[in-house]
Every structure is written in structure tokens, then in C-alpha cells.
Amino acid sequence: MADPRLNRGGEAPLLAVRNVTLAFGPKVIQHDLSFDVRRGSIFALMGGSGCGKSTVLKSLIGLLRPRAGRILVDSEDYWAASEARRTAIGRRFGVLFQSGALWSSLTVGENVALPLQMFTRLPATAIRRLVELKLALVGMEHAIDQFPSDISGGMKKRAGLARALAMDPDVLFFDEPSAGLDPITSSRLDDLILNLRDGLGATIVIVSHELPSLFAIADDGIFLDAQTRTAIAHGAPAALRDTCPDPQVEAFMRRERPEALAATGASPKGVSQ
Numbered sequence: 172m173a174d175p176r177l178n179r180g181g182e183a184p185l186l187a188v189r190n191v192t193l194a195f196g197p198k199v200i201q202h203d204l205s206f207d208v209r210r211g212s213i214f215a216l217m218g219g220s221g222c223g224k225s226t227v228l229k230s231l232i233g234l235l236r237p238r239a240g241r242i243l244v245d246s247e248d249y250w251a252a253s254e255a256r257r258t259a260i261g262r263r264f265g266v267l268f269q270s271g272a273l274w275s276s277l278t279v280g281e282n283v284a285l286p287l288q289m290f291t292r293l294p295a296t297a298i299r300r301l302v303e304l305k306l307a308l309v310g311m312e313h314a315i316d317q318f319p320s321d322i323s324g325g326m327k328k329r330a331g332l333a334r335a336l337a338m339d340p341d342v343l344f345f346d347e348p349s350a351g352l353d354p355i356t357s358s359r360l361d362d363l364i365l366n367l368r369d370g371l372g373a374t375i376v377i378v379s380h381e382l383p384s385l386f387a388i389a390d391d392g393i394f395l396d397a398q399t400r401t402a403i404a405h406g407a408p409a410a411l412r413d414t415c416p417d418p419q420v421e422a423f424m425r426r427e428r429p430e431a432l433a434a435t436g437a438s439p440k441g442v443s444q
């Protein structure tokens with residue numbers, strides 16, 4: 172019988188993870204992971220602290236080779252491909268790291284220009300124009316000549332996002348985009364992420380602890396468990412909150428205190444408060 176977690180849209184998924192095991196030396200972080208990221212979806216990697224969300228993200232963006240299993244990008248086996256092919260596939264990815272990861276000695280504009288200078292042969296005037304366009308997409312065109320130390324945390328995130336967009340990626344990966352932002356800035360970033368999906372047709376994979384943000388933007392996802400070291404639920408965060416019978420998932424989604432979780436008979440391990 173077909174696995175109901177896979178190919179739910181009928182169309183071939185942009186990313187397909189098949190029976191993947193991730194480990195550091197003898198330490199297995201996650202095993203037997205299988206899921207699809209549908210084109211145009213906002214897919215959430217969820218779970219308590221230390222369950223392996225960032226590790227899964229690393230394997231998806233090409234920074235960690237799985238111990239077993241396959242990761243298919245548009246049906247092409249990423250880790251079985253040559254290094255040159257992997258580099259080419261990787262150019263379709265845009266990554267926004269937690270801090271924005273801007274170079275402090277470069278202006279915002281120079282940061283956004285970096286991938287264009289590294290991966291294209293465009294002349295400086297064309298790069299400047301593209302940088303202006305990418306910054307305008309995130310509402311940061313006025314900050315092109317400012318240094319990261321002169322702008323707020325939310326602006327750094329948006330500048331990092333403009334840099335992630337520089338090469339017109341098909342898929343964007345966000346690691347804790349709202350971390351450290353106040354609720355209003357965080358909600359503006361959510362709107363921006365939704366606009367990128369709806370306006371540019373990007374597919375987005377997101378690691379986040381921020382439940383309001385996940386409920387607002389993610390339409391699919393998996394819930395990773397630190398104890399069993401695999402995914403224990405698949406689906407949109409809001410649907411998991413409302414219908415998932417698993418007490419770990421329910422407690423995470425409803426952010427119950429450990430005492431309340433103990434009353435359900437479930438272990439609080441791996442649930443971040």
C-alpha cells in the first residue's frame with residue numbers, strides 16, 4: 172500500500188527524503204526519516220530541543236551526508252551525484268541562518284552581492300541593480316550602504332533573506348528565522364515569508380520553535396522525536412495541534428508544562444518549554 176506520508180499532492184515533490192539516517196560518529200541523531208516537501212509548500216521541521224531539526228536541515232542543504240538513505244532533489248539523488256552536480260543543485264538553494272550570518276566588514280549591499288560575484292559573471296552595474304531589487308523585495312533598499320552593526324536584528328534577518336534570494340533559489344531554508352525578534356517584527360517576517368512563497372513561488376523549509384509563526388505560515392511538516400530518534404508525526408502544524416493523538420506532539424503544540432504532560436503519562440523529554 173502507498174505510504175500516505177509521501178506524494179500526497181500527486182505531483183513529484185521538490186525534495187524527497189527516503190529512509191534517511193543521520194549520525195555523528197556512533198551517535199545516531201535521526202533514523203528512517205521519509206518525507207516529501209511539495210513544490211510551493213512551507214514545510215516545518217518541528218520537535219523539542221536537541222531532537223535533530225538543524226541536523227536534518229544540514230543534510231538537506233548539503234552540509235551533512237546521511238549515514239543511510241537518499242535525498243532526492245527533483246528526483247535526482249543529491250548525495251549520489253558528483254561534487255560538481257551537487258554544487259549545481261546547491262545553487263538552487265537559498266539559506267537564511269539563525270543570525271542572518273552577515274559579514275560584519277561588508278555593507279548590506281556588499282553582503283547581498285557576494286553570491287552574485289561568486290557564482291555569476293555579471294558586470295558590477297548589473298549586480299548593483301540586482302542587489303537593489305533583492306533588497307527592495309524585503310523592504311531594505313534604504314539600507315544598502317549600511318553596515319550590519321548599524322541595523323536592528325530584524326533588519327539583519329531581512330538582509331540575510333535578501334542574500335538568500337540573490338540567486339533566485341527554487342527552495343529557501345530558514346533556521347529559526349524569528350529567533351531573537353520581538354512579536355511584531357516576527358509577524359512581519361512571517362508576512363514576508365508568505366509573500367515570497369505566494370509571489371515568487373518559492374518552496375520553503377523552516378526550522379522554528381515559534382508556534383504562532385508555524386501556525387500562521389507552515390502548511391506541512393514533520394515532528395521529530397528525540398527519544399525514538401525518528402519522525403512521529405507528519406502534517407501542518409495547526410492540523411497536528413488540533414488532531415494529532417500523540418501526547419508528545421500535543422504537548423509541544425499546546426506548550427503544556429511538564430506537570431501537565433506527566434498527567435498524560437507521557438515523558439516530557441525532548442519537549443522544549
Ligand SMILES: Nc1ncnc2c1ncn2[C@@H]1O[C@H](COP(=O)(O)OP(=O)(O)OP(=O)(O)O)[C@@H](O)[C@H]1O
Nearest residue numbers: 195198200218219220221222223224225226227378
Ligand atoms: N557536529 C556535531 N557533532 C556531534 N553531535 C552533534 C553535532 N551537531 C549536533 N549534534 C548533536 O545532535 C543532536 C541534535 O542537534 P540539533 O542541533 O540538530 O537539534 P535541534 O533539534 O536543532 O536542537 P535545537 O532546537 O536546540 O536547536 C544534539 O544532541 C546535538 O548535541
